Amino acid sequence: MKGYYGVYGGQFVAETLIHALDELEEAFAKFKRDKSAKGELDDLLKNYAGRPTPLYYAKNLSRYLGCDVYLKREDLLHSGAHKLNNTLGQAILTKFMEKRRIIAETGAGQHGVATATAAALLGIECIVYMGKIDAERQRPNLLRMKLLGADVRIVEKGSMTLKSAINEALRDWVKNVQATHYILGSVVGPHPFPEIVAYFQSIIGREAKRQILKQAGKLPDCVIACVGGGSNAIGIFKGFLKDNVELIGVEAGGESLELGKHSATLAMGRPGILHGSLSYLLQDDCGQVAKVHSISAGLDYPGIGPEHSYLKDTGRVKYGVCFDSEALDGFKILSKLEGIIPALESAHAVGYVLKKRDYFKGKMIVINVSGRGDKDLGIIESMEENGV
């Protein structure tokens, strides 16, 4: 069925948004046929954003782990994470639809920064919703968004994290839908968002595949990425879905797997409906969305993109869990051994490999380093002060 991945996906939104979603679907179809629009995006990705990002053979980490580790360096993309691939694409779609106002939600602040960046570049008004807790723990990104000219609205309701930010962005969109485009930051939300975001992020996987074939002369055994909503993971997985390559998505295990203390949606959730799509969801017995936790603001979300739910059920992708403390190990090891400070989100992928090092021994693997960790230094500092 259109807009579905197996049984997951759909358009579970207020009727008021249906017209805008239809319009977006149309604009996206037009964009894909339009050579000059695609040319504009390719040019921006190359000359403005810095694509292709390197695929780097991490010699020291490889020696440490006893396997061959390649890092896909999305942390080197302009504005510091993979998020810009999507926001540049959707900003061009916004112009296609002749809309003058962009809204976005943000958790870690990376999607907010990437949206504000694209909006500044293309001269579009930009409003970003950010939960109060995230604005505090990811303060450098709050300051960056403001410098880029975005109107950042702090959300002091509900969980005050990514989930609340999406709630408020949806409310804004319903109210101002005629002149506003909502740039969703991950492969979540109602159709066609999961498809659009995956399309713009799939450049990660296309490049990685070309690069690994060139550098290593063969495909890797495994590709590993962290999963919040799932956009950097889908982006890199798309390059290898049809190949004999093991794909592993890593969810945030938080403090423990007790409901409320983690964000491991696929590991611990069951199908439900939130923010426009049917997908796995962390919820209580009555269908109320559960509280979640992760040390990483970008993974601290009770839902997950519908395509991941589908890929889990079909078994094509394996999903694992990395706890807060293991992610911190990953964060530190990558910094010390390779001189690369990853985002705490990306550190979950590294931490998972550290924890399962026996499993990966002797294999060739690619880890998606979805972003850089400057934004997280405050969190690290306060953890150290507390003796963690």
Add this chain to the structure above:
Amino acid sequence: MCKIGIYLVCDYPDRDRFLKAVKLCERFGVDFLEIGIPFSDPTADGDVIEMASLQVLTREDMNDFHEALETVREIYSKRLYVMTYANVVYANGIEDFAKKFSFVDGVILADVPFKESKRFKGVFGRYDIGFVNFVTPETDLNALKKIKTFANDFIYFVSIRGTTGGEFNLDSGAINRLERLKEGKQDVIVGFGIRTKNDIEKACKYADGVVIGTEAIKSLTLSRLEDFLRNVIS
């Protein structure tokens, strides 16, 4: 004849005052009631209804709401609807929900547009529960025809853009669509933004009735629901 419906959040501000409000609605001859089962993430609602919902959720769950609604059914004689969000119905199976709430007349799901309504409508139909579809000032005219044909309960016309609690206004797109819905077999009820007698008169020029939510909740919070009902009904 202009029907007037009132929306209340289940068990808000507490069980006692909620049931008193229902009795008031019965006494004033309110034509239908929509009882909101609170959801943790009510993205179609404005601040007033969200705050009320979250307040109730800190102390109650589905068993409480079921119990409260059974009591509502005993004391309120006209049409009774449950309004909530898709996941509340979906979480333990649509069938299960329909069985449990088979005593209500209809269900309204704020995040289920016509496109996604089939799976819900089918199950509810077997339990003789209506399913309410929405039309907006921007609903595609072909879709509007289908909605009109397949409606098995009233059609909820969302008069304004925005969440519940915005300003009331009917623009040309709205009036155009309301005229197209006019001679349909189901009632057309205008909602979102209705507060005053004047709004009601405006809406009922084109529709069969209105539903008042945010304004009713506000007056209930201030213990002024009785005055409010006296004012809008008569």
